[in-house]
Amino acid sequence: MPSAVPCYNCSLMKIAVLGLGFMGSTHLKALKNIPDAEITAVASFDEKQLTGDLSSVQGNLGGPGEVYDFSTIGRYTNPEDAIADPNVEAVDICLPTDLHASVTLAALRAGKHVLVEKPMALNGAAADEMVAEAARSGKILMTAQVLRFVPEYLVAARKVRNGDIGPVRSAIFRRRCSAPAWSQWLGDASRSGGGVFDLLIHDVDMVLRMFGQPLAVSASGHEDMSHGIDVILAQFHFNDSKSVIVTGGWHHPKAYPFSMEFTIVGDGATLEYNSAVRPLTQYNAEGQEHVLELPAHDGYQAELEYFVECATQGKQPDLCPPAESSTAVKLAAAMVESRRRNGERIECLL
Numbered sequence: 001m002p003s004a005v006p007c008y009n010c011s012l013m014k015i016a017v018l019g020l021g022f023m024g025s026t027h028l029k030a031l032k033n034i035p036d037a038e039i040t041a042v043a044s045f046d047e048k049q050l051t052g053d054l055s056s057v058q059g060n061l062g063g064p065g066e067v068y069d070f071s072t073i074g075r076y077t078n079p080e081d082a083i084a085d086p087n088v089e090a091v092d093i094c095l096p097t098d099l100h101a102s103v104t105l106a107a108l109r110a111g112k113h114v115l116v117e118k119p120m121a122l123n124g125a126a127a128d129e130m131v132a133e134a135a136r137s138g139k140i141l142m143t144a145q146v147l148r149f150v151p152e153y154l155v156a157a158r159k160v161r162n163g164d165i166g167p168v169r170s171a172i173f174r175r176r177c178s179a180p181a182w183s184q185w186l187g188d189a190s191r192s193g194g195g196v197f198d199l200l201i202h203d204v205d206m207v208l209r210m211f212g213q214p215l216a217v218s219a220s221g222h223e224d225m226s227h228g229i230d231v232i233l234a235q236f237h238f239n240d241s242k243s244v245i246v247t248g249g250w251h252h253p254k255a256y257p258f259s260m261e262f263t264i265v266g267d268g269a270t271l272e273y274n275s276a277v278r279p280l281t282q283y284n285a286e287g288q289e290h291v292l293e294l295p296a297h298d299g300y301q302a303e304l305e306y307f308v309e310c311a312t313q314g315k316q317p318d319l320c321p322p323a324e325s326s327t328a329v330k331l332a333a334a335m336v337e338s339r340r341r342n343g344e345r346i347e348c349l350l
Contacts, residue, residue, distance in 0.1 A: 022059030179228030
């Protein structure tokens with residue numbers, strides 16, 4: 001595989017943010033705090049956003065957005081024009097999911113490094129093509145699976161992978177929010193993949209990070225996008241006796257609050273976190289409990305700092321490898337297919 005070329009002749013990684021909705025706005029906030037990154041271009045289909053006024057931007061984790069001065073950088077209504085800008089070395093793709101694959105491929109073929117928001121793509125074939133193109137181009141490709149950098153999930157994954165809580169017997173990951181009313185395209189499953197792809201892909205990725213690839217998936221649930229419902233309960237089957245569940249989804253529009261949580265039971269301890277009511281806590285087999293110390297960083301900023309480091313130094317993003325992000329897409333598709341087949345077990349021959 002060709003190696004990426006480090007940017008030895010520049011002090012800053014010049015980045016274009018493509019898409020200025022909720023995630024684009026979130027990434028802009030993080031990028032402005034990263035000394036090694038310089039925003040040199042932005043792209044949006046909404047010309048008002050190109051004025052820098054993102055104050056109307058909302059999302060499931062809040063808002064509003066901020067107001068920026070874009071007067072000295074490239075501003076484009078076509079993402080491919082931003083990709084062609086010679087003052088851009090890397091692109092941060094925060095566009096609707098159905099555009100992720102085509103824009104990523106265009107950027108890699110133009111010699112740009114790529115950070116692409118989750119989910120990587122809407123199907124495994126497209127995700128695999130993105131991984132293959134990155135290998136051919138020698139450029140860095142990373143999917144923004146931010147949970148790998150969120151302190152509670154980062155610490156829990158480290159404890160599981162290091163065996164600190166002993167063999168894991170059970171793990172439940174839950175994430176839910178209102179059906180998205182802040183962006184029309186999200187409610188169109190053909191563009192977003194629905195709640196399983198757009199929301200629970202985070203937890204699917206955590207299953208991969210902590211436990212590796214499962215043997216099979218089975219799932220039940222209900223989808224009725226006209227009423228804002230897209231819910232699922234999926235079990236991931238491994239070659240040992242542990243039970244791993246991912247559940248949640250979209251629960252009606254607007255009012256339903258966002259929350260995320262997990263419970264991981266090992267022989268030596270249980271780890272539990274709930275964003276609404278409980279910090280990351282370890283309950284030991286001997287009866288003690290203690291709140292775990294967490295790194296004091298923002299997950300989005302840490303994610304973007306890591307991407308900039310990888311792109312600048314020409315090193316592969318081993319903390320968030322694109323091949324695993326591709327596998328997460330395939331597992332999400334298997335969840336949806338099993339739900340469609342009323343819980344039939346889908347073998348993960350990925």
